[in-house]
Amino acid sequence: LKVRIGNEIKEYTSIWWNENNELQMIDQRQLPFSFEVYTAKTIDDVCYAIKEMVVRGAPLIGITGAYGLVLHASNFSRDDRGAFDREMQQGFQKLIQTRPTAVDLFNIQARMIKLLNSDQSVKDLQNQFFNYANQIKDEIVAECRKIGEIGNELITKDHTKIMTICNAGALATVDIGTALAPIRKAHQENKKLVVYVPETRPRIQGGRLTAWELENEGIDHLIIADSAMGYCIKEGLIDLVITGADRIGFNGDTANKIGTYSLSLLCKENNIPFYVAAPASTFDLVSSGESFVIEFRNEIEIKTALSIIDSNDKKPVRRIIHNINSKSYNPAFDITPHKNISGFITPKGLITPPFEKKIKEFFGK
C-alpha cells in the first residue's frame, strides 16, 4: 500500500504490530484528508476501532479482531488457565458482536479461539495467539496476491474499463486488496486501465479510499455518483465489474456494500461480467442470502458527509448535507443473489456457476 505523505511515498500495510506490543492501524475515518495512525492497547480499543470504522473491510476487520484477541491475551497477567479461558471467551463474544454482516470477523475469531482447546500454560497460549494472528495475517496477504494473479487474467486487452464499488483495496485487507488486487496486478503489467469508482455513499469509501489508493498507485480512475452506475453500464463504458464481499454463502449469495445488488442487476441486464473477489475467510459455508444479517448504521451517516474546504485543509469536518429535520434509513449492506454473479475470484481459483459444489470443495473443511 503506497501512501503519499507530502511529497514522499512510503510503503504501509493497513495494520501492524509495533515494538511496544501495541496494535497500530491507519485511521480510515479521515482519509485521505488527514493521515493518522490509531493505536489499540486493549480489546476494547479494538472493538471501538471496528465499530467506529477506524478500520473497515471484511478481511481487515477479521485480522484486526485477531489482534484484539492477542491484546486481550497479553493483558491477562495471572497464571490461571480457567480465568484466562473465560476472559478470552468473553473477548471473543465482544468482538464478534461489533459488526454483524462481515463473516471474516467471525471466521477468523473462531479459528483464533480454538487455540484454547490445548492444555498449554497461559504464557504459552499468549505466544500462540500472537503467532497465529501473524500467520492468519500473512495468509490474507498471500491470498490477496493470488486473487490478483487469477483476477488479472480476466483483464484482457478488450477488458480494461473496470468498475468496482466501495473499497476492496489494501485498506480493506492488509495489503494489495481483493477487488483491487487484479487491478494492481494488471497495472504492474502495463495494461491500460480506467477504473470507474462509485463514490459509495454514505461513508464515501469509493471517493475517499479507493480513489486515494488508485491515485497513489498511478492508476487512471473516474469517480461517479452511485446513481451513475446504471448509465455507465448501459452505455457500454464498462467491460468488467469486480467487487469485494462481506459474506458469501455456500450457494454464492453475497452480502456486500449497499448498492452492490443494484450493480449486479445492471450487469446482468446489460451482459457485463460481474465478479466478486474474496479470500477464504469471507465464505460462510452454513448460510445462504436469506439468513444473512444486514447491519443498520446510524442515520447521521446519511445526513452528513466528511468534508474539507480545500487541499490545504487537513481537518476534515462532518457536515450536514440534508434537510435537517428529516429522518434517514441506513442499511449498510445488501445481498446479491448468486444468479446475478458471473464468478468468484478466489485464492483457490476462479469459481463459475454452478457455485455450490466448488465453494464447498474449496472452502469446506
Added chain:
Amino acid sequence: LKVRIGNEIKEYTSIWWNENNELQMIDQRQLPFSFEVYTAKTIDDVCYAIKEMVVRGAPLIGITGAYGLVLHASNFSRDDRGAFDREMQQGFQKLIQTRPTAVDLFNIQARMIKLLNSDQSVKDLQNQFFNYANQIKDEIVAECRKIGEIGNELITKDHTKIMTICNAGALATVDIGTALAPIRKAHQENKKLVVYVPETRPRIQGGRLTAWELENEGIDHLIIADSAMGYCIKEGLIDLVITGADRIGFNGDTANKIGTYSLSLLCKENNIPFYVAAPASTFDLVSSGESFVIEFRNEIEIKTALSIIDSNDKKPVRRIIHNINSKSYNPAFDITPHKNISGFITPKGLITPPFEKKIKEFFGK
C-alpha cells in the same frame, strides 16, 4: 408550496412576476439551508438561473424560459418589428441552449416564439408574450393538479409506501409538482404515507428539496442513500415508485435524473409498479430514447457537497468530499427504456402499455 421561515408558514409558488415587472424565483441552490429569492431582469439573468440551477425541474425551467422571453420582449424599446423578431429569435436560441435534456424548455419556448407569426405591433406582442407566459404557467399548475388526482388513485390502502427520486415537486414545477402531486393529494385525504427519498447525488435534490417539501407538508419520509434503492425495493419496503421526467419520447422512453434507469430496473425485477408523472410539455413526439441528448455537468458537483455545520448555520458552503486529485464523470440524466415503465400519470389520464398510440393521441397535435 408551503414554506416554513422561522416559525411561520407562508404559501409560495416556485416562480412569480412581481409588481416591478421582474421575474422572481425561489433560489433552489441553497435550499433548505438558506431561503433566498433570485430576481431576473433580463433574458441573460434567466439563462444564468437555468444553467446554474437557481431553478431546475423540467416543467419549471420551461416556464422560467417563457418569462425569459417576456423579459426579453419587454426590454425591447423600439417600434421595429423586424429588429424585434430578430432579437426574440436570438433570445429563443440562447434559452434553448442552456440545458439540453429537459424538453419542456424547448416545447414551451417553441410555443411562445410562435407569437411572432402574427403581424401585431411590438407593443401588442410584448403584452401577448406576457399573457401567454401566464397562461402556460396556469396550464402547468392545472395539469399538476390533475396529475395529483389521477395518481392519487394508485395510492390505495395497500400502496402507501412510495419512493420517488430527485425532486419532482412544487419546486420542479410552479406549484404542487408532478411525482409529488399524487402524494400531496393522498396526504390531503389522510392516507397514511411514507415516502422514501433517495438523496439524489450529486446535487442532493432529494435530501435537500424533496425532503424539505415533504417536511413542510407534514408528510412522513425517510432519506436513503441512492445506492439503498435496491435494498428497499428488494426487501418489499416499497409499494409504488413515482418519478418525474425530463423528456418522454413518443414510445415512452424517458430521460430523468441519473439513477432513474437503475430504479426502473429494480422495480421490473421485483414486480414493483414504476410510474412516471409528467405534464404535456415533457412529451417529445418526435424522438425515442436513442436520440435524447444527455447533459454532462461540471465534475465539481461530484467532488463536493453543499453543507452546513448545524441548524443555526444559514450560510451553506460547498465543500470537498472526495480524494482531491481524482477526476470525476458527471452525466446528469439517464434513459429509462419504455419496457421498464408501468405507466405514465398525465393530466389527460393514466397511460399504460403499449404507450405509443396513447401518447400520440393525448399529446400529438
